[in-house]
Amino acid sequence: MxxxxxxxxxxxxxxxxxxxxxxxxxxxxxxxxxxxxEVSHISSERTSGTLKxxxxxxxxxxxxxIIVTQAASGAVSGDVLADQVAAIFPEGSRIAITGxxxxxxxxxxxxxxxxxxxxWRVPVMIGYSAMTT
Amino acid sequence: METKEFSADxxxxxxxxxxxxxxxxxxxxxxxxxxxxxxxxxxxxxxKNAKPGFIPVDLSTLSKSLxxxxxxxxxxxxxxxxxxxxxxxxxxxxxxFMWGGPAASYARHVHYGTKHxxxxxxxxxxxxxxxxxxxxxxxxxRNNVK
Numbered sequence: 001m002x003x004x005x006x007x008x009x010x011x012x013x014x015x016x017x018x019x020x021x022x023x024x025x026x027x028x029x030x031x032x033x034x035x036x037x038e039v040s041h042i043s044s045e046r047t048s049g050t051l052k053x054x055x056x057x058x059x060x061x062x063x064x065x066i067i068v069t070q071a072a073s074g075a076v077s078g079d080v081l082a083d084q085v086a087a088i089f090p091e092g093s094r095i096a097i098t099g100x101x102x103x104x105x106x107x108x109x110x111x112x113x114x115x116x117x118x119x120w121r122v123p124v125m126i127g128y129s130a131m132t133t
Numbered sequence: 134m135e136t137k138e139f140s141a142d143x144x145x146x147x148x149x150x151x152x153x154x155x156x157x158x159x160x161x162x163x164x165x166x167x168x169x170x171x172x173x174x175x176x177x178x179x180x181k182n183a184k185p186g187f188i189p190v191d192l193s194t195l196s197k198s199l200x201x202x203x204x205x206x207x208x209x210x211x212x213x214x215x216x217x218x219x220x221x222x223x224x225x226x227x228x229x230f231m232w233g234g235p236a237a238s239y240a241r242h243v244h245y246g247t248k249h250x251x252x253x254x255x256x257x258x259x260x261x262x263x264x265x266x267x268x269x270x271x272x273x274x275r276n277n278v279k
Contacts, residue, residue: 030248038246042185042254044261047268060261064254066245116247123245125257129264 001057001100006130007041009095009102010063014039017088021081034119035081038066058131067122071115078122082110085124100132151224153274158224160270161263166215166230169259172196176250183251186258188232189243198237203228232256 011025014037022036030038042062065085069078086108095102106127113122174180175189183189188196193212201214204227209217215230222228233240246252 032248040252040254042257042261045265047265060264062257062261064245064252064257066252068248111245112241114241114245116242117249119248121245121247127261 001130001132002098003043005097006061006102007063009097010041010126010128011039013088013095014063014065014085017084019081019084034068034070035077036068037081037085038064038068040064040066058129060127060129063126063128065124065126067113067124069120069122071118071120073120078113078120079110082122082124086110086126089126089128097130100130103129103131105129149278153278154224155222156274156278157267157270158226159219159222160273161267162222162228163215163219164266164270165259165263166201166219168262169230169255170196170199170212170215171255172212183246183253185252185254187253188255189253195232195237195240195243198232198234198240200231200234201228205229 007026015023019037022031022033024030024036024038026040040063042064044060046057046059067078067081067085069081089104089108091104091107093104104127109125109127111123111125113120115121168186169188171187172190172193173184173187175191176183177191178189180189190196196212199212199214200208200210201218202208203218203221207218207221209215218228232244243250243253244256245254
C-alpha cells in the first residue's frame with residue numbers, strides 16, 4: 001500500500017467531481033480566487049490488522065478540504081460547496097488501490113465556518129481508512 | 134456448591150473485564166489528548182513554519198484555554214487540565230476537550246489555517262491515531278493486567 005497513491009486517488013476523486021472551482025493542492029502555490037478549495041492531508045501511524053499481528057496493514061487518515069468563499073457574502077455558498085465536497089465521499093463507499101482499498105466509514109465532517117481577513121472558510125474533514133486486502 | 138463457584142468465577146471475570154476496559158479507555162484517552170496538547174514555539178516566537186500536530190506557543194493563551202470535562206460536570210481548565218480528569222475516566226464516559234473560548238477566539242484560525250498561515254491541526258492529527266492508540270493499549274492491557 002502506497003501512501004502517495006492513497007493521497008493521489010483521494011485528490012483525483014475531488015478533481016473528477018468537476019465542481020467548477022479552483023483547487024489548491026498540497027505544497028503548491030495558493031490562489032486568491034473565490035470560491036476555492038485548499039487541500040491538505042493528515043495521516044496516522046500504521047498498525048497491523050489484528051491484536052495478534054498479521055500481514056494486514058491499515059492506517060487512518062483525513063483529507064482536509066477547506067472551502068474558501070468571500071466573507072460577508074453569506075454563509076450559503078460555502079455551505080453548499082461543503083455539502084458537494086462531502087457528497088463525493090459518502091459513508092460506506094470505497095476506492096480500490098493497489099493491493100488494498102480506501103474505505104469511508106463515516107460521513108465527511110463539515111465544521112463551522114469562520115471569518116478570515118476577507119475569506120469565509122468552511123473546513124470539510126474527509127476521514128478514511130486505508131488497508132491492504 | 135458448584136453453581137456458587139461458577140457464579141463467583143463469572144463475577145470475577147466480569148470485574149476483570151471491566152477493569153481492563155476502563156484501563157484501555159483511560160490510557161487511550163490520556164494518550165490521544167496528551168498528543169493533542171503538545172506545545173511548540175509559535176511563528177511569532179521564531180518558528181519558520183507551522184508544525185502540524187502541535188499547539189503553537191506565543192504567550193500560552195491558546196494552550197492554556199483548554200477546558201476538559203467529563204459528562205459536562207467535572208470541569209478543569211488549563212494547558213494540563215486533561216491530566217486532572219484522565220484518572221477519573223471509565224469506559225462509556227462522555228468526555229470533552231476544547232481549546233478556544235473568549236480568551237483564545239482565534240483557536241479555529243490557528244487550527245485550520247488562514248490565508249496567511251497553514252493550519253496546525255493539533256486535534257485532528259491526534260484523533261486520527263485513535264484506532265492505533267486503542268489497539269496498542271489493548272495489547273498492553275492484555276499482556277500486563279492479569
